[in-house]
Amino acid sequence: xxxxxxxxxxxxxxRGQQVTLSCSPISGHRSVSWYQQTPGxxxxxxxxxxxxxxxxxxxxxxxxxxxxxxxxxxxxxVSTLELGDSALYLCASSxxxxxxxxxxxxxxxxxxxx
Amino acid sequence: EDKVVQSPLSLxxxxxxxxxxxxxxxxxxxxxxxxxxxxxxxxxxxxxxxxSGIEKKSGRLSSILDKKELFSILNITATQTGDSxxxxxxxxxxxxKLIFGTGTLLAVQP
Numbered sequence: 074x075x076x077x078x079x080x081x082x083x084x085x086x087x088r089g090q091q092v093t094l095s096c097s098p099i100s101g102h103r104s105v106s107w108y109q110q111t112p113g114x115x116x117x118x119x120x121x122x123x124x125x126x127x128x129x130x131x132x133x134x135x136x137x138x139x140x141x142x143x144x145x146x147x148x149x150x151v152s153t154l155e156l157g158d159s160a161l162y163l164c165a166s167s168x169x170x171x172x173x174x175x176x177x178x179x180x181x182x183x184x185x186x187x
Numbered sequence: 188e189d190k191v192v193q194s195p196l197s198l199x200x201x202x203x204x205x206x207x208x209x210x211x212x213x214x215x216x217x218x219x220x221x222x223x224x225x226x227x228x229x230x231x232x233x234x235x236x237x238x239s240g241i242e243k244k245s246g247r248l249s250s251i252l253d254k255k256e257l258f259s260i261l262n263i264t265a266t267q268t269g270d271s272x273x274x275x276x277x278x279x280x281x282x283x284k285l286i287f288g289t290g291t292l293l294a295v296q297p
Binding site for chain 2: 076077104106108115116117118121123128129131163165167173175176177178179180181
């Protein structure tokens, strides 16, 4: 069974630009969550999507947004990029969004802002 | 505010040693505690614990949860250099959101 797939693996952008990251969950998984990982803050929750609806949201500004498609694939968008947005963005999927099912992570997209 | 605290922050051991990693938490409406291993890429799922006192085991790794004292430990016996990684503890509360600790960096020297 294929794992969580994230594209692209690496991305370099400049301040003020916008970026879209993609995540394909494990087959059959319907819940997709996004996390930001930085050396200073560790792993922080961005948002969760289930059945094409945002179900939970973390404490990030509105520049961070996402969506989920009918095949459970998800995209995350960051607009007006800032230097502090440089991070590893991780996507995780779980079966049915049940809280008693573990989340499985993709390899992440490393975003660097110049 | 929900929080997860891991200790120690880092640890250096020699191959064959046994290590114990700690995770304490304060989370509203606790649902589960998860351990992940992160090398250079994705955090890899190790264990999910929901009930107190029941040890989960996988090879040389084991973990147990104490819901009364709000902590968990991850044990690794007969460590190998391949065990070198960051070990992350995460807790889910009222939602499916995971709250992570800062991780423990384990280095196993030959």
